[in-house]
Amino acid sequence: MGRYVIRRLIQAIPVLIGATLLIFCIVFALPGDPVAALFGDKRPDAAVAEVLREQYHLNDPLLLQYWYYISGVLFRGDLGVNFAQVPVSEMLAGKFQVTLNLALTALVIEAVLGIGLGLWAALRRGKATDTFILASTLLLISVPTLVTGFVLQLVLGVQLKLWTGLDIFPVAGTFAGWRSYLLPGFVLAGVSVAYLTRLTRTSLVETLRADYIRTATAKGLSRRRVIGRHGLRNALIPLVTYLGADLGNLMGGAVITETIFNLQGIGNQLFTSVHLREQPVVVGIITILVLIYIVANLVVDLLYAVLDPRIRYE
Amino acid sequence: MEVGEPQKMLYPQDTTETEGAEVLAAVFSPLVRYDENKQPVEEAAESITTTDSKVWTIKLKSYTWHDGTPVKAEDYARAWNFAALQDNAMSSSYFFGRVDGYTDVHPGEGKTPTAKEMKGLKVVDDTTLEVTLSAPFSQFKTMLGYTAFYPLPASAIGSDGKLSPAYGEKPIGQGLFKLDKPYKKGTDPTIELSVYDKFPGKKPAGWTKLQFKVYTSSETAWNDLQAENLDIHDSLPATAISTAKQVLGDRYFDEPDASIGYIGVPLKYNKEFENVDVRKAISMAIDRKTISDTVFSGTRSPADDFINPAIPGYRQGACTACTYNPAEAKKLYESANGPKTIELGYNADGGHKEWIEAVANNLRANLGIEVTPKPFEKFQGILDALDAKEYKGLFRMGWSIDYPAAENYLTPIFGTGAIGTGSNYGGYSNKEFDELVAKGDQATDAAEGLKLYQQADDILIKELPYIPVYFYRSNFGHSTKVKNVKLNLLNQINWADVEKA
Numbered sequence: 001m002g003r004y005v006i007r008r009l010i011q012a013i014p015v016l017i018g019a020t021l022l023i024f025c026i027v028f029a030l031p032g033d034p035v036a037a038l039f040g041d042k043r044p045d046a047a048v049a050e051v052l053r054e055q056y057h058l059n060d061p062l063l064l065q066y067w068y069y070i071s072g073v074l075f076r077g078d079l080g081v082n083f084a085q086v087p088v089s090e091m092l093a094g095k096f097q098v099t100l101n102l103a104l105t106a107l108v109i110e111a112v113l114g115i116g117l118g119l120w121a122a123l124r125r126g127k128a129t130d131t132f133i134l135a136s137t138l139l140l141i142s143v144p145t146l147v148t149g150f151v152l153q154l155v156l157g158v159q160l161k162l163w164t165g166l167d168i169f170p171v172a173g174t175f176a177g178w179r180s181y182l183l184p185g186f187v188l189a190g191v192s193v194a195y196l197t198r199l200t201r202t203s204l205v206e207t208l209r210a211d212y213i214r215t216a217t218a219k220g221l222s223r224r225r226v227i228g229r230h231g232l233r234n235a236l237i238p239l240v241t242y243l244g245a246d247l248g249n250l251m252g253g254a255v256i257t258e259t260i261f262n263l264q265g266i267g268n269q270l271f272t273s274v275h276l277r278e279q280p281v282v283v284g285i286i287t288i289l290v291l292i293y294i295v296a297n298l299v300v301d302l303l304y305a306v307l308d309p310r311i312r313y314e
Numbered sequence: 315m316e317v318g319e320p321q322k323m324l325y326p327q328d329t330t331e332t333e334g335a336e337v338l339a340a341v342f343s344p345l346v347r348y349d350e351n352k353q354p355v356e357e358a359a360e361s362i363t364t365t366d367s368k369v370w371t372i373k374l375k376s377y378t379w380h381d382g383t384p385v386k387a388e389d390y391a392r393a394w395n396f397a398a399l400q401d402n403a404m405s406s407s408y409f410f411g412r413v414d415g416y417t418d419v420h421p422g423e424g425k426t427p428t429a430k431e432m433k434g435l436k437v438v439d440d441t442t443l444e445v446t447l448s449a450p451f452s453q454f455k456t457m458l459g460y461t462a463f464y465p466l467p468a469s470a471i472g473s474d475g476k477l478s479p480a481y482g483e484k485p486i487g488q489g490l491f492k493l494d495k496p497y498k499k500g501t502d503p504t505i506e507l508s509v510y511d512k513f514p515g516k517k518p519a520g521w522t523k524l525q526f527k528v529y530t531s532s533e534t535a536w537n538d539l540q541a542e543n544l545d546i547h548d549s550l551p552a553t554a555i556s557t558a559k560q561v562l563g564d565r566y567f568d569e570p571d572a573s574i575g576y577i578g579v580p581l582k583y584n585k586e587f588e589n590v591d592v593r594k595a596i597s598m599a600i601d602r603k604t605i606s607d608t609v610f611s612g613t614r615s616p617a618d619d620f621i622n623p624a625i626p627g628y629r630q631g632a633c634t635a636c637t638y639n640p641a642e643a644k645k646l647y648e649s650a651n652g653p654k655t656i657e658l659g660y661n662a663d664g665g666h667k668e669w670i671e672a673v674a675n676n677l678r679a680n681l682g683i684e685v686t687p688k689p690f691e692k693f694q695g696i697l698d699a700l701d702a703k704e705y706k707g708l709f710r711m712g713w714s715i716d717y718p719a720a721e722n723y724l725t726p727i728f729g730t731g732a733i734g735t736g737s738n739y740g741g742y743s744n745k746e747f748d749e750l751v752a753k754g755d756q757a758t759d760a761a762e763g764l765k766l767y768q769q770a771d772d773i774l775i776k777e778l779p780y781i782p783v784y785f786y787r788s789n790f791g792h793s794t795k796v797k798n799v800k801l802n803l804l805n806q807i808n809w810a811d812v813e814k815a
Contacts, residue, residue, distance in 0.1 A: 036694040038321070039405065042330075043697070043737050046423040051403035084322040085479065086499050094501030150533070158541040171538045173503050173527065262534045264503050272530075275663070 005298065012294045016287060017070070023286045024066050027279045034058065034277035038083060056083070069280060073287075080280035082273070088284045092266065096288065098174060099265035102258070103250040105178070105185030106192070111243060114193045118200020119232070125205060134201075137194035149187045149260040156183060172262035184261040188254060192246050199242055203235040210234075236307055244300030248293040315807070316535040316547040317526040323482025323499055326464040327397035327404045330716075332805065335461045337497075337505055337526055339806040341487035342465075343377065343515060345458040348718060348803040352626045354456045357515065358385075358488065360441070362458065367450035367758050372458075374441040378512050379467050380492040387443040393466035395419070395431045402476070406462035409716065414448045450756040452763035453719040459804065460717045490517065490809055491524055503528055516810040524809065539793060546799055546807065548790040555611045555789055562791040570624040571805060572718060573786035574617060577658070577673065578711035579779060582733070582741020583703055586653040593778040595647035596656075596708075598639045599680035600673055606784055609669045613789055617782035620723050620774045624785075624803065627720030627764050633775045636782060640680035647681045655684040657707025661693040666710050673783070697739060711739065711780060718803040720767045724751050728779055742779035 035049045035058065053059050057068055072078040079088035121133040140148075157171035169183045170176045207213065208231050216226045254267035266285050273281040304311045320334030326342060329335050346354040346362065356362060360373040377385040396402055398410040400420040410416050414434030419427045434446040447454065457463065467486050472478035483496035491507035505526040509517055527544060529535040532551040538544040540561060550558050550566075558566050577596070579587050587593060602616030615623075619632040631637075658674050660666040667689070674685040688707060690696045699705035715722045725732060730748050732738035747770050754766035774780075792799045797815040800808050 033694055033698075036697075037692065039330075043735070043739075045405075045408050046735070047400045047420060047425075048403045048405065048407055050423045051401060055403065082500075084499060085482070086323065090498070091500040094498065153534075153537055158537050161541045167541075167543075171541050171543055172529070172534045173538075175503075259531045260534060262503075262529050262531060262538075264501065264528070264530075268530050269500065 008298050015294065016290055019290045020070065020283050020287055021066060023283050024069065024279060025062065027274070027277055027282050028062050030277050034083070037276055065279070069283065079284045082278050082281050083276060088280050092284055092288065095264060095266045095269050098263050099251055099254055099258070099267060101181050102184055102188060102254055102263060102265060103247060105181040106189035106250050107243065107247055109185050110189040110192045110196055110246065114196025115200050115239065118197040119204060121197065121201045122204040122208070133197060137197050140190055140194040145187060145190060145256050148190055149257060152183055152187060153260060174263060184257050184263060188250060188257040196239065196242060200235070200239055203238050204231060207231050207235040233307060237304060240303050240307065241300055244296045247296045248289065251292055252289050315524065315526050316529055316544055319528050319530065320499060323479065324485045324497065325477050325482050326461050326466070326485070327393060327406050329461050330405045336806055338461055338464065338485070339804070340491040340507055340524060340809060341485055341489050341493065343489040345372065345463060346455060347459055352718065352803055354459060362455050365758070367452045367454070367756060368447050370445045370454055372443045372445065375514065377488045377514060379488050380486045380510055382512070385465060385488045386440045387437045389465035389467060390443050391435045391437050392468065393464060394435060396466065396471065397462055398432055399430060400427050409457065409460065409462040412447045412449070412451050412454070414446045416448065452755055452757040452760050453721050455760070456719040457717040489513065490515065518810050518812055520814045539791060542793050542795070545793045545796050548788065548801065548805065548807065550789040550791060552611045552613045555613055558789070558791055565794070566791045567789070569788045569801065570615070570622065571786040571788040572622045572624040572803065573712065573714040574622050574723070574782060575614070575784045575786070576711040576780040576782050578709040579740050579781065580700055580706060580709070581779060583700055584706040589650045590777055591646050591650035592652040593781060594635045595643045595650065595652060595681065596677065597635045597778055597781045598637065598643035598646070600676050600781070600783060601638045602636065602783055603638065605669055605672045609672050610784070613787055614784035615787055617784050620771050620782055621720045622723065622785050625715070625718050625720055627768055629768070632771070633782060635778060643680055644682065652681070653683070657686050657688045659688045659690055659696045659705060659707050659709035661691070661696060661710065662689040663692055670710055700739060720764060720771070721751065721754060724767060724770055728774060740779055744773060744777065747773045
């Protein structure tokens with residue numbers, strides 16, 4: 001098992017280098033002069049622009065620029081500086097905290113609601129509850145995050161406070177501690193909740209049709225034990241795969257939610273930095289996202305073994 | 315108070331955008347501020363005098379830095395020399411272009427500076443600074459209210475000769491507020507300040523703490539204002555304007571802002587627009603009122619001069635060709651034999667699509683020609699295409715002032731000297747115009763100078779090198795917790811006047 005984990009981690013190195021080089025090329029290929037972008041509609045002073053280009057190695061060929069970057073990362077653990085001279089690592093540390101809090105909140109909401117609702121629907125298959133849950137998930141999938149975000153913010157953030165005087169869901173920012181993440185977490189989880197509900201329902205319905213469930217029922221086990229121990233456990237495998245992959249999605253896909261709720265996270269930052277063509281920042285964020293994907297996938301694979309003892313890695 | 319994330323660290327001389335300037339305006343006290351008549355009056359300066367508009371003597375009041383030490387004339391000289399020196403790559407360096415000796419410290423691309431300090435800056439004694447300009451400039455006093463002209467304490471510059479990052483996080487100023495703790499750009503959601511006890515000027519009554527909340531979306535800040543989590547929002551989004559009037563009532567304000575939006579004309583690159591009647595016809599075919607009211611929901615007003623109403627020198631209705639007159643426009647365009655197809659370039663990253671399409675529709679309908687809006691990814695793309703002579707169409711342009719003087723709408727955009735180095739992207743050149751502006755610069759009296767600038771403005775109005783379309787407006791509002799919130803000429807809040815409601 002330990003060797004398996006180490007092997008997987010070593011495999012991640014070429015993936016990381018490939019991913020960073022690719023992103024570096026893509027950001028490099030974006031049209032527009034990053035120095036000019038700093039000056040808005042005004043023409044940059046030629047001499048100042050020249051000094052800045054020199055400072056950020058923008059005149060050098062792409063591979064050399066990449067070498068400056070990657071050697072800094074590998075030998076000095078230094079992610080470079082952004083165009084405002086702020087060290088990227090320092091800047092990203094705080095932002096990742098925010099996004100991670102948000103993504104984990106979303107993941108918990110997603111797991112609880114998604115699996116709960118799916119379970120409920122599966123056990124009431126064909127009945128009114130089932131139809132209702134299926135219809136609501138469809139609604140959730142079809143309404144864009146932008147809309148749910150703004151509507152919930154207005155109704156629960158602004159109006160609720162004005163009507164009741166209670167500040168339950170903050171409109172923006174992270175000042176209210178974990179409460180700040182509830183509303184954005186729900187908005188971010190929205191679409192995933194819907195998918196997970198449907199996935200849980202289908203997976204459980206399939207499992208409950210299996211022979212071993214009939215055997216278990218025939219043995220006289222309680223319905224609770226049949227579903228909990230035999231049904232759900234087997235149905236969980238595709239769900240864990242989905243949740244694991246989704247953590248990465250949630251971290252990377254937080255652009256809209258973070259903007260609406262004014263959370264200073266990496267989603268927000270990624271958008272700005274792509275716009276400014278800040279290679280070190282974009283590549284830094286992507287590198288960490290790739291790492292999170294790799295680790296999340298590894299955890300998922302290891303969880304399989306726990307859920308189904310027949311699956312073992314050596 | 316709402317603020318967008320400052321683009322750079324809080325270095326006064328490297329801040330030319332509004333968000334960072336807004337924060338720095340709380341930390342620093344400018345040499346001049348602008349009074350209700352939009353005139354510069356001494357603030358941190360005791361007096362600013364000149365006899366020939368060339369040599370200016372600035373006497374300082376006794377202010378102290380936030381660490382308690384006195385502010386001296388050398389602190390100004392240090393800051394200005396630092397900003398002007400090419401190697402330091404400060405974005406405000408061009409503000410010092412009129413100071414004698416600027417070309418020695420800032421010789422241009424590919425050249426090395428021959429001096430570290432401008433010879434035009436002379437520290438006479440602790441409280442007197444003498445500035446010699448390379449040519450007379452009657453509006454110099456007006457410039458001094460800007461961020462670039464703040465002083466810098468010796469501690470701001472590290473042993474390596476660069477601005478220290480610690481200073482950029484927690485700038486020590488000589489203004490009304492001092493920072494409570496360093497501001498980590500990109501991480502901290504707020505900037506915390508409190509009133510500096512020893513500040514000699516007017517202090518706010520009844521409150522001492524100021525917090526800037528950093529927002530990435532103006533809509534979110536608007537929601538926060540409605541929920542009373544935010545007290546002041548000075549850039550309400552267009553989507554909120556119609557409801558803002560209703561929700562805020564007399565806490566909603568709508569005032570002219572000093573920026574202006576044009577349709578640029580590539581005079582240098584396309585002969586088809588050479589005939590002034592073609593430009594006049596295009597201008598008259600644009601329905602500015604409808605565009606301001608519907609496309610911009612009233613957050614803009616129709617332009618009728620090259621000088622913005624927020625600035626002294628504006629004359630209402632000065633630009634007669636800016637009045638919507640489709641019938642006359644068509645007649646004029648046909649007799650001038652204007653181009654049958656026109657491209658309208660705009661940068662797609664700045665929310666310009668809607669109004670450019672509205673202009674295109676106006677031109678199509680009123681001139682009977684073919685008009686294609688052409689998106690460029692970034693504004694720089696338009697400029698590159700113009701420089702490369704690949705693009706010959708009209709283009710969107712905007713201008714926000716560097717300092718509140720009528721002159722700032724003329725020289726940087728239409729002066730012959732601004733082709734290639736300034737923002738004269740159309741390549742307009744007119745000798746008479748240049749001379750009038752120069753005469754205005756040389757005037758020994760600011761009012762006299764203004765008259766000459768207006769004459770130069772008249773030439774623009776006659777020749778329409780660009781077509782003014784709209785003036786920006788400031789739409790701001792505040793919560794029920796504060797009152798007496800006013801913006802100055804730089805769109806910054808007069809903090810000392812704000813009261814608790």
